[in-house]
Each structure stands twice: as structure tokens, then as C-alpha cells.
Amino acid sequence: GENVEQHPSTLSVQEGDSAVIKCTYSDSASNYFPWYKQELGKRPQLIIDIRSNVGEKKDQRIAVTLNKTAKHFSLHITETQPEDSAVYFCAASNAPGGSQGNLIFGKGTKLSVKP
Amino acid sequence: DAGVIQSPRHEVTEMGQEVTLRCKPISGHNSLFWYRQTMMRGLELLIYFNNNVPIDDSGMPEDRFSAKMPNASFSTLKIQPSEPRDSAVYFCASRLTGLGNQPQHFGDGTRLSIL
Numbered sequence: 139g140e141n142v143e144q145h146p147s148t149l150s151v152q153e154g155d156s157a158v159i160k161c162t163y164s165d166s167a168s169n170y171f172p173w174y175k176q177e178l179g180k181r182p183q184l185i186i187d188i189r190s191n192v193g194e195k196k197d198q199r200i201a202v203t204l205n206k207t208a209k210h211f212s213l214h215i216t217e218t219q220p221e222d223s224a225v226y227f228c229a230a231s232n233a234p235g236g237s238q239g240n241l242i243f244g245k246g247t248k249l250s251v252k253p
Numbered sequence: 254d255a256g257v258i259q260s261p262r263h264e265v266t267e268m269g270q271e272v273t274l275r276c277k278p279i280s281g282h283n284s285l286f287w288y289r290q291t292m293m294r295g296l297e298l299l300i301y302f303n304n305n306v307p308i309d310d311s312g313m314p315e316d317r318f319s320a321k322m323p324n325a326s327f328s329t330l331k332i333q334p335s336e337p338r339d340s341a342v343y344f345c346a347s348r349l350t351g352l353g354n355q356p357q358h359f360g361d362g363t364r365l366s367i368l
Contacts, residue, residue: 174359184358
């Protein structure tokens with residue numbers, strides 16, 4: 139089955155700096171990769187996702203890149219702000235075609251942005 | 254859209270008691286997922302349903318755990334008898350499956366404490 143590895147487990151940056159979180163997956167059939175942000179005591183919320191037919195997607199200060207050959211994808215946050223502090227989870231769909239399968243989550247990265 | 258609705262938000266009970274967690278998925282979504290989140294184990298999938306049918310329950314830890322989805326708008330997760338190690342935050346999520354890759358949307362969770 140699919141296995142998703144996420145690094146680093148913790149990340150501390152200064153406000154205004156960039157943050158990068160990396161994930162690798164094992165199942166070459168996976169084709170959907172969402173990222174979730176979870177603030178303390180709250181539910182995971184989708185912040186961006188990417189499908190395997192594109193290599194990069196950007197939404198304001200957040201971008202995700204996908205390398206299907208290497209089976210890894212990354213989240214990039216630019217101009218970080220204290221409100222970006224949270225736990226970020228990557229995930230991959232574990233069924234061919236993606237539409238019927240479940241998501242396999244990484245272990246999460248705790249991002250701290252220092253003012 | 255009211256989002257995924259879970260109840261109760263908090264539950265404190267003594268070990269040995271039966272616990273029932275409830276979830277109402279987003280209207281129109283046909284897949285429902287139950288997750289457990291702890292500091293030690295992260296976000297774990299317990300079971301998921303497609304069109305009210307359980308598809309994968311390999312994450313259900315023991316026979317003490319059971320889940321049902323009697324109709325498209327309601328699901329329960331039951332623990333009987335409960336044990337202190339069941340203490341965790343339990344999330345329900347739903348998605349629309351069958352129209353390509355769609356994200357899961359999480360409820361606010363039930364924080365369960367077994368004394």
C-alpha cells in the first residue's frame with residue numbers, strides 16, 4: 139500500500155522567511171496530493187492540492203511542486219507570518235485513478251514562525 | 254454549507270462505558286471517513302465508507318470499535334467497552350467521490366477522554 143513520509147517534523151523560521159516542507163510517496167499510481175493545515179485545537183483544513191497532470195500550483199504565498207519521477211512533492215510558503223504557525227500534513231491518494239481511494243497522510247510538520 | 258458536523262465536541266467518561274460518536278457529512282458527499290488523532294500516532298484512518306458501504310476497516314484497532322452508516326447523512330463510531338488508551342481526538346471527514354479527485358473536508362472533531 140501507499141506510504142507517505144514527511145520532513146521535517148518541526149520547522150522554525152523567522153517572520154518573512156520562506157518555509158519548505160517535503161513529502162515522498164511510494165505508490166506510483168497515486169495521483170492526488172492535498173496539503174492540510176491544522177491549527178492548535180482545530181480541524182485539518184485543506185490549503186492547496188495538486189493533481190499529477192501538473193508539476194506546480196500556486197495560490198498567493200503558498201505553492202506546491204510535484205516530481206512524479208522522484209515521487210516527491212513539496213509545500214512552499216513565502217513571506218511567512220505568525221498566523222502560518224500550525225501543523226501541516228501532506229497526503230496522497232492510494233488508489234489508481236484517485237477518485238475512489240482514501241488519502242494516506244504524512245506524520246505532519248509543526249511550523250513555528252517567530253515574529 | 255454547514256460542513257461536516259460532529260457530536261459531541263467533548264466527551265469525558267469512565268473506562269468500561271460505551272461511547273458513541275456521531276457524524277453528519279456534507280450534503281451530497283458520498284464518502285465518509287473516521288480518523289483518530291493522538292500525539293504519538295498522528296492522524297490514523299479507522300474506517301471509510303463509500304455510498305454507505307464500509308470499504309476499508311483495517312484501521313479499526315479492536316473489536317471494541319464499530320462503525321455504522323445507516324444512511325447517506327449519518328454515521329456513528331462506537332467504542333464498547335472504552336479504555337483510557339482510547340483517549341484521542343476523533344475526526345470525521347467526507348468527500349464527493351466519483352468526479353475525479355476531490356478533497357476531504359473534516360469536521361471539528363470529538364475530543365474523547367476516558368478516565
